[in-house]
Amino acid sequence: GRVKDPGNHLNPGVLTDIFARVGGSNLSRDVATDTMVVLNSGNIYGDNLWLWRADHVLLRPEEEANFKNISYHYRQTVKGEVPAKMGLEVNGDDVTIHGLAVEHTTEHQTIWRGERGNVQFYQCELPYDVCHEFSKANHLGYFVEDNVKEHHAAGVGIYSNFRDHDVHVEMAIKHPESKDIKIDHVFTVKLDNIGVIRSLVNGVGPAATEKGVPTRLE
Template sequence: MREKPFLYVDGAGAYRVRVPALRTGGLGTTWAHGARPAGESRPLGRFHIVRPGAGAAGIQAALDRGRDLLLTPGVHHLDRTLRVTRPGTVVLGLGLATLVPDHGGTALSVADVDGVRLAGLLVDAGPVASPTLMEIGPPGARRRHAADPVSLHDVFFRIGGAGPGRAVRSLVVNSSDVIGDNLWLWRADHGDGVGWTVNTAGHGLIVNGDDVTMYGLFVEHYQRHQTLWRGERGRTYFFQNELPYDPPRQAAWREGRHRGYPAYEVAAGVTRHEAWGLGSYCYFTADPRVVADRAFAVPRRPGVRLHHLVTVSLGGKGVIRHVVNGTGGPSDARRNVAHVAEYP
């Protein structure tokens, strides 16, 4: 685990950024009882201060010069992808600094390098559909980063809600050993620019890298896969999901022979995966006759284990037929809540 970088004032009254170190076997926060987390302290002069209105070209030039980024509160419009290629780069947003890829591309991409920290960011899809909003590592990334992984802390994604927005995928993780710490990926179910054909978004999180770990993963309302995990030895500690509220009919929301898409799917070829504390809810307000055949879909083999799962039909609007594969359930108008303690 690694804690989030944070801005602070040192004893001399100077602003600095604390960059906590990776730790293993820990429990809870390091700072709860006044302890200083292990790691390094970076002077503010090492950071390029990004204010709303700054052009993407200038931001990229700062990254290319080896600067870290500190984004001030506000909306930062991008006309090109920000590319982080230097190991150990810190990109820290204050006040939910918001990145909008107006060009319909990727807002932020990280090379297959060690130790990058991304924290305190909201990526807001623009009106031109983006294939991917954020990408960690290029497709086919093969390097290992166990000693110094990329980590994401309080990084959020939004498709619609503040206005029309579209994206095929919100977050794609191709690098291995990546850590996610409190990620929320949301296709808006209310607000401005909302509708089945308005704020279109197929996939929330796609994990292709191995040994990726998520602590507190929230993925909601995407039109196809909420979370699709293809990498080996993935781990998730707490997962919350709401399926899309607005499929207009069953035919518009199905995966092959299955009605609907699972909230959390581990690909058929994966041999090892483990997750704890998973919940998925349905609330099919556009057509309460819509059914999701299963909330969780995983290969049935000894190395793939899920612990403490729950499904809920909120207000009895819609059905989740099974909790995981063909086990557990249903959650429907008669029995809203269904549990599976252990699978398999």
């Protein structure tokens, strides 16, 4: 369940070198999860978390690659395969993570509900295989929920590589307006293919329209 636990600042929990993956390491395209990591406890320190929904999977015997321009050696994941809705959900207060990567999930990549969250370095790649429903649902690379009053993230990069549909995401990051919420040193970039991230934070900042050219918001 999602029962909130305050934890203990004198005896905090620690998560170090966590790699969660959905798909890619075997031949199954049916492996699935709703959320890779859920943190209900407060007073947690995380160091180096990589939460990855597979963007490519092993080829089955006699199977050929479906996007040979990308790789002859793997099948590129398409819509409906290895489904994973979210990478990280934080419900606890006073959670700090240094080094967080969340990639390719089909809804929000990270959602933060706890107070006084702190993330230093965040790397996020949006899913390649989604359609226009992804943008219509306003899914985000980093979402601080509306009732949060205090949060800080710095060194935040969110990338797009919409391969199959011309998806236009309104913003990479959304958070409530509060003097105690700060998102510093943000960039987005279009890695390849089609689609666009139209703004960086809360509708502010330039669109990432040119392949390989970052847009920034200090």
